[in-house]
Amino acid sequence: MLDTLKNSEVYAYPAYYALGYRWNTEDECDFVEAGLKLMGPEVAKGSAARLLDIGCGAGRHAMLLAKRGWKVTGIDPSWPMVDFVQEQAKSKKLPVTASVGELSSLGVSGPFDAAICFMDTFRFLLSNESIHSHLMAVADTLAPGGLYITDFWVPRQWDTIGSEIHQWEQTQGDTTVRVFYVQHPDSVDPIAQTFEDELVFEVHEGGDIREIRGGRTRTRLILPQEFRALVAGTGRFAVVGTFGEFDLTKPFTAESLSWRMISVLKKVQ
Numbered sequence: 001m002l003d004t005l006k007n008s009e010v011y012a013y014p015a016y017y018a019l020g021y022r023w024n025t026e027d028e029c030d031f032v033e034a035g036l037k038l039m040g041p042e043v044a045k046g047s048a049a050r051l052l053d054i055g056c057g058a059g060r061h062a063m064l065l066a067k068r069g070w071k072v073t074g075i076d077p078s079w080p081m082v083d084f085v086q087e088q089a090k091s092k093k094l095p096v097t098a099s100v101g102e103l104s105s106l107g108v109s110g111p112f113d114a115a116i117c118f119m120d121t122f123r124f125l126l127s128n129e130s131i132h133s134h135l136m137a138v139a140d141t142l143a144p145g146g147l148y149i150t151d152f153w154v155p156r157q158w159d160t161i162g163s164e165i166h167q168w169e170q171t172q173g174d175t176t177v178r179v180f181y182v183q184h185p186d187s188v189d190p191i192a193q194t195f196e197d198e199l200v201f202e203v204h205e206g207g208d209i210r211e212i213r214g215g216r217t218r219t220r221l222i223l224p225q226e227f228r229a230l231v232a233g234t235g236r237f238a239v240v241g242t243f244g245e246f247d248l249t250k251p252f253t254a255e256s257l258s259w260r261m262i263s264v265l266k267k268v269q
Helices: 002-007 014-020 022-039 060-067 079-092 128-141 224-234
Strands: 050-054 071-076 096-100 112-117 142-153 165-172 175-189 194-205 208-213 217-220 237-243 260-267
Touching (some): 014 175, 022 260, 050 060, 050 128, 060 071, 060 079, 128 224
Parallel strands (some): 050 112, 112 142
Antiparallel strands (some): 142 260, 194 208
């Protein structure tokens, strides 16, 4: 799975990726700061907070939070993404470092006051064992009472499992990146709870149009109750909140019809 991510053509274009995914960055970073202020370790409330950005991509969260005074470390399985983040941090003179790392082992040392893993990256962990290893590795990097905030897709109804399509676009100057997130229902494995999905970029630039296909990648369906059970099974985290939007006043409920669940975990040991 991680080899597929490393070799995906989509991840070879970090500038397009950064543009296409920038649409909710402010709200997501506001949520991280509000969560840390309300629920995070006391030591982080009077000094520059230390953040681990897992699956940092092109660094949209890292750069914005660094501008707000955070010290950020990013990891990502894609070298082009890591290089892009390093270049951006250097040019903007921001306290951001980045390195290649895997979800199951991370390969970085803390302590961090908070860690984030956004935009469905958590679903690349395909088995209960890999989820357990990942959560244990994250706990090892966090300071006492540190927060781990992650989000992932949850189907709105049973008959849409593996069948959803989402589309959005972002424009900067003469460049528009239209992003298509496509699930492939023919690939559903109901025993493993996995299926294949794909990112496709349609780039409009200078009068030209090009399509960049990410290729199919197998991902995991994780449901809310099993996520809580997996978290509890580590003995190291407590789920202190689940939300349907990046808003601490909007809990995740069936009535919210949110397409993803944002979870805030707190390290307990």
